[in-house]
Amino acid sequence: RKEVEQDPGPFNVPEGATVAFNCTYSNSASQSFFWYRQDCRKEPKLLMSVYSSGNEDGRFTAQLNRASQYISLLIRDSKLSDSATYLCVVILNRDDKIIFGKGTRLHILP
Amino acid sequence: DTGVSQDPRHKITKRGQNVTFRCDPISEHNRLYWYRQTLGQGPEFLTYFQNEAQLEKSRLLSDRFSAERPKGSFSTLEIQRTEQGDSAMYLCASSQGQPNEKLFFGSGTQLSVL
Numbered sequence: 001r002k003e004v005e006q007d008p009g010p011f012n013v014p015e016g017a018t019v020a021f022n023c024t025y026s027n028s029a030s031q032s033f034f035w036y037r038q039d040c041r042k043e044p045k046l047l048m049s050v051y052s053s054g055n056e057d058g059r060f061t062a063q064l065n066r067a068s069q070y071i072s073l074l075i076r077d078s079k080l081s082d083s084a085t086y087l088c089v090v091i092l093n094r095d096d097k098i099i100f101g102k103g104t105r106l107h108i109l110p
Numbered sequence: 111d112t113g114v115s116q117d118p119r120h121k122i123t124k125r126g127q128n129v130t131f132r133c134d135p136i137s138e139h140n141r142l143y144w145y146r147q148t149l150g151q152g153p154e155f156l157t158y159f160q161n162e163a164q165l166e167k168s169r170l171l172s173d174r175f176s177a178e179r180p181k182g183s184f185s186t187l188e189i190q191r192t193e194q195g196d197s198a199m200y201l202c203a204s205s206q207g208q209p210n211e212k213l214f215f216g217s218g219t220q221l222s223v224l
Contacts, residue, residue: 004152006152032211036213044213049212087152097155098143098213100145
């Protein structure tokens with residue numbers, strides 16, 4: 001099983017819809033989790049951290065399910081500008097290894 | 111600009127040549143990471159430094175790859191005897207380290223090996 005797995009997509013979603021995708025991780029010792037956004041031919045940029053209690057930032061909600069070892073990202077009222085690849089990041093605090101998923105491509109359709 | 115900077119932005123080289131990339135992290139960040147990314151894939155970890163100490167190297171980093179961070183500031187990544195399979199985007203990122211491991215990436219160096 002890969003350390004971090006994501007559905008590569010693409011997710012084709014009409015503007016204004018709600019979309020959610022998950023990321024599973026294999027190591028139960030994983031301690032920190034993040035979502036990054038990467039636009040085509042650009043570097044990844046931090047979107048949000050994922051806390052045990054879940055967190056929300058505007059239209060974006062991130063949640064962690066430790067029992068099932070996955071994190072999720074929910075985007076409400078999607079905008080055309082949300083089109084990007086969303087990368088899941090997991091940190092194993094034991095050795096501070098930072099692992100990226102392969103990303104989920106999201107296309108918001110007008 | 112106080113972000114992470116990488117040089118060059120693009121590098122085209124012939125197979126068998128050596129190439130060197132440079133990364134200047136955010137000045138107060140003591141951790142520096144190198145990643146490699148190919149089209150359709152997420153960034154793959156190569157190595158990272160805590161100040162000048164190289165703490166971990168990926169198995170992906172063959173003996174043709176070497177990275178340094180001599181004074182705990184900028185870092186260089188050298189690839190010797192380049193192969194076509196080395197063609198990728200090489201990304202550098204820096205962070206303040208624990209407990210805040212938020213990574214800030216440079217724009218990357220796109221390497222094309224002909």
